[in-house]
Amino acid sequence: MVVDCSSLTSRARLVAAAKGISHDIVNVDLNNKPDWFFDLNPYGEVPVVLHKGGHVYESLIAAEYLEEAFPEPKLFSDDRMVKAHEKIYYNHWTKKGIPAFYSLLKAGYPDPEQTKRLRDHIGVMEEFLAKLNKPYFHGDSPGFSDYMIWPWFERMPMLKDITEFDLSTSNCPLLQSWVDRMWKDPVVQHCKIDAALMTQHYALYRKGRPDFTIGADGSAAPSQPAVPEALENLDGLREAHTRDRQKQG
Ligand SMILES: N[C@@H](CCC(=O)N[C@@H](CS)C(=O)NCC(=O)O)C(=O)O
Structure with missing residues (x-):
């Protein structure tokens, strides 16, 4: 089971889909987190x-847990050096690219400083692909690193709607081709979130909290039905020592 929110594509969902793991999705409203979530x-x-x-x-x-617990199909290379480099790519995106992405989103307009910061880190990703000389960060097909990096590139059209940031004018032809290829990947297609709903979700980001319930009726990602009942009904999943937390208030 994957506990997630309805309006975003998560790394876990992509890996589960890539491995064909049969799973349920329980969506949480992150503005009203249920007690069991903690x-x-x-x-x-x-x-x-x-x-x-x-x-x-x-x-x-x-x-990584899913990659190890469900070894087939393998998303990481057996070659340790290739695997280490894949980690370098998504580590850079996680440490530098994602914070730059959200800083610009939070600005909510074409803030020159934040735009440059994001462009610089996109430039690093472009250089990785140039040195690698392969169509994907994993190599000749999409793999673990591609799915770790993808969710924020799926969100680029939303970022453009809100801040005018345009990946296609960011001087990153290799990354742009990677994005075009990734869109054709069946896993990405299976997990994709409706672009307009994503913009609706993030439009409130600057003002405080995005609306995490958008698409919870299944309209955001119709190919991935979510479990309708609250996880609170699944009491066995709660840890005994926290089971009374709600009662204690
Ligand atoms: N480092 C965490 C970050 C996850 C994260 O920020 N998730 C967001 C989804 S938009 C979230 O749950 N936000 C809830 C909150 O900030 O209250 C991870 O990689 O899992």
């Missing part, structure tokens, strides 16, 4: 993967 992740963040009576949070750790 039993699963003390940070109160999605995604969380539930498997074999345990749960794993932090998107990279959860995705």
